[in-house]
Amino acid sequence: MAGRGRGRGGSGLSLTTEQIQALGVTRGDNAPPTLVPPPLFPKLEKKPLPLICDAATDYMLIVKDQFIEYLHESPAFVKVKTETDGVERYSDKYKMLALDAKQNKLLDCVWVNMPTELRPQAKRPRTVPRKRKLDDPEEIAKRLQTLEKKETLETDEAIDGKKKELNNENVDEEEELEDEHEQEYELDDGTDYANNYFDNGEDYEEEDDNLDDGPVY
């Protein structure tokens, strides 16, 4: 403990040579700093034991493959819709054959145990689309009339107040529009030089101080 403060008068952030020796690191150990990233798959120092490969494992593997094959053939395997590039190919005929065979098979489940939304629902007869009110030209005419009446009523009642508000709004909008136009005009000079180019001069960021030691890994 007394030896800790001997080498350095300061707070002892690094270790003295004695301590380093005590830890077991000798002098010649420091490898030169590497400048290559460590390999993605470093070499294994201890190789693992070989896998057991007896008849039982073989049997299990075969069984597993069979099970996976079965699943892939069944409707349990949900197919992704592959996008074609629109080019007709020779193999399309065979692919279509294979697809059609599996196309409409429904997965065999206990439907009672499943929530309603998952059950196969018979195609509902398409309900007559509701006639939208505005499709009818008569309705349109009627609507326009009612709107006109409303407008005249409103304008009679509150002309002054509304006009003033509208005017203010219009003025604001115009100003905004003007500003935008001005900004656009600034940006687009019509010259080839980029406006944001700012030359700081040659000695601006030259203080290197060798802070850059290379990548640290």
Place this chain on the structure above:
Amino acid sequence: MSHQLGRVVSVILQRYFGENVQKVGDDLFTYGSKPIALLVKSTGLSRIKVVESLRTLLKYDLAMFEPTPNEVIADYRLIPENVLLMIRYPRYLLQIKTKYGSEAEILIEELLQKACSTATVLLVSIAVKYKDDKQASVAELKEGSEIPTLVPVATITPEIDVRAVIKIMNSGNLAESSDNVYWKVNYDRFHQDIRDEIMIKAITRRIDENAGELLRHMLQHMYLTSPAWAAESTLVPAVELREACLRAAADKPLLNQYFDQYLKVLEESGCGTVRADAGGRGYSVRGAGAARGCLLALLEGLVTERLGYKAARIFRIILDKKYIEEDDVQKNAMLPNKECKELSYKLLEEHFISLQPMRKTASAGGMNKAVYLFHINLHDVAHTVQDMCYKALGNVLRRASHERAAHARLLDKQRRVRSIVHGMRLRAEPQQNIDDVEETLTPSELAVLQGVEKRLKQLSAAELEIDKNLFILKWYFMYTH
């Protein structure tokens, strides 16, 4: 729920069920429970595809649903443990085959494929599949159905009417079955069997074959009285055990001769598998002890494979002494100083051992020397190892799918050639034609394919190995929560 677990679940779903189901499964894993509308939005798949994927997941018991507060819409939730179980299916089949024969195996295989079905449907489909060879044995199948590993979804065991089955078989119309009882595979019972096998094998390796036999009888007695996964079973009286052994193991004279000695040896060096009660009248099987013993063996093996036998020695020492200082480790392990330190720090890095600081406050003002003790926190280490296993399993599956994708064209070609040749052989075409077809696969392609197949086989075998470890870990965790 860890990140690695999510990754494994995702890769398993992709391998077995395809990408759409994988996407849905991923989403459910990350967000917990979700209704269909949210799933459609977040996965970007069409509603039909989402519905199909959910059907698949629910059918194979990989997801469940519960009502939202709305009561009309259902929330779906993924069950990760069941997804991991899919890796274990071949093991179940092997188990059944060795214990009960190949007919039982066919039954279980069919049931695994269908996930859930009535007895009549099951039997009829088996009969149809194996029409050529096993027609008569269908009737035997049902009588041989003393298979305890099936469990009806309700708790009543129905009478299976043979005549009805045969009638349906002949008419070929499955809709006529009036069976209302659905059957499922009882995974728990399989796990019990696997656990028993592990225990018996362990004891056999450690002590003797006879001791293994003894344990088997003890387990049989245990099942009569106590629940299967109890941490400690009820007492098995020694007298009963002796009689059972005398009756059953007539060809093991040594066992009967040295019965008492075997019991004692089993108790002392069986790593806590068996414990005698005070008077020596009976013995109880300690499931928790056995799990712990197996876990320790697993950890030692793992350390040996990863870091070498010297690290394993250090590990065992720390395990023995519970709390030990660094210098003491070096003294006990009898390894050169530097190496010992290096290995113990490596063990620490991989989280196999942990540090416990102890401050000896000598006096106020003096330098406080902190003593660091190594110790093993078994629970934490088990979790670390479980995560490691998930990661490894994920990597294995991912690598396998990469290989398959890279050589998809070649594998496809090989499959087609094989099916064509098979068809040609059935039609007894001349050998010349068969050779011609086989030659479409050039020798270089064949060489590449052989390499690919070998690698895929290795990866597949690795899956099963990792699954064995996961089983032991899960067994251990059963007793510590």
